[in-house]
Structures are given as structure tokens and as C-alpha cells.
Amino acid sequence: GAGVSQTPSNKVTEKGKYVELRCDPISGHTALYWYRQSLGQGPEFLIYFQGTGAADDSGLPNDRFFAVRPEGSVSTLKIQRTERGDSAVYLCASSLTGGMESNEQFFGPGTRLTVL
């Protein structure tokens, strides 16, 4: 596909469980971003990858959250010991570069995570 894809589209889990959310960016895009959008809020930055490395993880709320991008393409956001407060839509975006000029970020449809 031409756009950013995310799987699963919906994930329901129980408090305390581990979840993985996957993002497939647009082919050739070197920059990848994860955001979290709670109900009635705008997206909130979590982490930014340039290639394989996490260039900025300052938005991760705590050490239960971790993300990887081992080959510089697909990324996985991992959440350990989920809490009800983690319920939100997790959005992934990619851009051609993360350069100093303004860069257009293309967003996926998101994964709606519900922690019961």
C-alpha cells in the first residue's frame, strides 16, 4: 500500500498484560514517529526514530513503554504491564526525512488500545 499502515486496528487487553503495536511506514521514509491520542485530545508525541535509532524518546511516559525499529523500516511499540490509563489511539507517522526543513508527516489510521 502507499500509505502508513498499523496493526492491529483494535486491541483489547486486560490490565497487567503485555501488548505490541506495529507500524509499517511509507517505503523510503527514514523518519518515524509514534504519538498517543486520548479521547478529546490532540496527538501527544512519544518517540521519534531516524533510521534504526531512537533520536528522541522524551515523550515516552515511563519505562513500561519501549519502541524498536531494528531494520529502519517497520517499528513496534511495546507496552508492558498495561494500565487502564494506557487506553488511547496510538498513531504512527512517517516522513521522508527528519531534516531541519519543515517535513510532512504522513499518519496511519492508528491502533485503538483498550485496557480493561
Added chain:
Amino acid sequence: TQLLEQSPQFLSIQEGENLTVYCNSSSVFSSLQWYRQEPGEGPVLLVTVVTGGEVKKLKRLTFQFGDARKDSSLHITAAQPGDTGLYLCAGEAPYSGAGSYQLTFGKGTKLSVIP
């Protein structure tokens, strides 16, 4: 922490009316972007403004960046039901050399255009 305040939070108008949405901050941004988001979808970029005082037009939508690059507005002329959606502004911080290009989003304005 850079914050973006959007107003109004909700807006319901009749088809054909004009409206303006505001995005304000006490911080300076190197660029400001406007997105539209529909239910179950990710935000889609409408426009990026970079220069203080810049005005950009996209059909019936007019975007303006404040002279000090701290605020922006979106004006829609003769709103159509197809304009219904969540409008988000997002600011990109001045490059600090730390390698971060994160966007700071406002909470959004939920627009409903009634036929």
C-alpha cells in the same frame, strides 16, 4: 513545554456560513501545520506555514501565521457538510540541535456543518 491552545473546542454551524478557528501559544514555532482528522483515521495535513505573517489559501480555506510565529488561524468560507471533522494545529519547535522534530498538537476544534 510548548502548548498550543485551540478555540473554539466545538463549533456547529449551518451550511454556507463562515467560521474561524484559532491556535495560540506563548512559544515561537519554526513552522505551524493544520491537519484535519476524521473518525477512525489519522490526521491529514492541510497546510504548513513557515514565515511570520504568511497567508495561504486552499480553495475555501485560508490559513494565516502570526507575525511573531506564535499563533495561527484557519478561516473557512461558505462551509460545506464535507468540511465536518476535527481540525488540529501542530507546531514544530525551532531546531535545537538535539535531533528532535516532534510536533506539538493542540486539542483540536470539532467542526460540524449542518446541511
